[in-house]
Amino acid sequence: MVTRSLVRVLFIYAGAHSVTITVTNNCEYPIWPGVLTSPPQPQLSNTGFDLASKASTSIDVPAPWNGRFWARTGCSTDGSGRFTCATADCGSGQVSCNGNGGATPASLVEFEIVANGGQDFYDISLVDGFNLPVSLAPQGGTGDCTAPSCAANVNAACPADLQVKGSDGNVISCKSACIAFGQPQYCCNGDCCNTPEKCPPTDYSRFFKSQCPQAYSYAFDDPTSLFSCFGGPNYSITFCP
Numbered sequence: 098m099v100t101r102s103l104v105r106v107l108f109i110y111a112g113a114h115s116v117t118i119t120v121t122n123n124c125e126y127p128i129w130p131g132v133l134t135s136p137p138q139p140q141l142s143n144t145g146f147d148l149a150s151k152a153s154t155s156i157d158v159p160a161p162w163n164g165r166f167w168a169r170t171g172c173s174t175d176g177s178g179r180f181t182c183a184t185a186d187c188g189s190g191q192v193s194c195n196g197n198g199g200a201t202p203a204s205l206v207e208f209e210i211v212a213n214g215g216q217d218f219y220d221i222s223l224v225d226g227f228n229l230p231v232s233l234a235p236q237g238g239t240g241d242c243t244a245p246s247c248a249a250n251v252n253a254a255c256p257a258d259l260q261v262k263g264s265d266g267n268v269i270s271c272k273s274a275c276i277a278f279g280q281p282q283y284c285c286n287g288d289c290c291n292t293p294e295k296c297p298p299t300d301y302s303r304f305f306k307s308q309c310p311q312a313y314s315y316a317f318d319d320p321t322s323l324f325s326c327f328g329g330p331n332y333s334i335t336f337c338p
């Protein structure tokens with residue numbers, strides 16, 4: 098009996114691996130990444146942090162883990178001590194997001210990381226719009242393990258009806274058509290539009306696809322946007338790759 102329970106303990110221990118996600122800021126300006134864990138898992142101890150230009154931070158996530166990363170830009174603390182950001186603000190009033198997601202528009206990096214070296218899925222999503230360029234690379238896995246990149250400055254090409262402008266008049270983020278207009282043919286919801294067959298690409302989603310061919314341009318863009326890797330890789334996220 099002792100032997101059997103020892104084997105069991107060793108098996109559980111070996112299965113509970115953690116995955117290192119390294120976030121690098123290659124932008125010429127500071128950014129404030131946010132991390133949101135999907136239910137039912139609890140939030141990580143780190144839900145948001147500042148990252149100076151050219152700096153990196155590594156976060157260990159327990160596998161399995163589902164969640165997303167994004168980055169806030171144009172952040173500052175006001176006279177009353179409240180922290181807010183021009184893009185992708187998480188509404189916490191702090192650098193930590195404490196279980197809140199980022200406001201749209203925001204470029205997202207999404208993970209479904211499994212335990213025991215099974216098949217992870219990951220993507221870059223512009224379904225909620227774009228705020229800054231980002232790339233994602235698995236490190237040390239096996240299988241396809243494509244490293245998708247959305248390096249284009251989508252803000253510079255953003256159609257007028259999707260633009261979000263900052264206080265200086267420059268375009269600071271670019272809404273998706275779903276975020277801008279909320280209509281089912283763009284959001285792929287409702288009886289008219291809730292399957293891939295009933296929700297084909299639109300001129301708006303084609304704009305995002307032409308800018309970033311490896312990122313989700315709308316909800317049913319899986320074939321060219323969702324990637325997988327086996328073997329428990331680590332991941333590296335680079336903003337402004």
Ligand SMILES: *[C@@H]1O[C@H](CO)[C@@H](O)[C@H](O)[C@H]1NC(C)=O
Pocket residue numbers: 117236237238328329330331
């Ligand atoms: C992931 O990174 C950790 C160090 O943080 C390292 O020990 C481990 O070997 C890496 N895993 C892979 C698959 O490269």
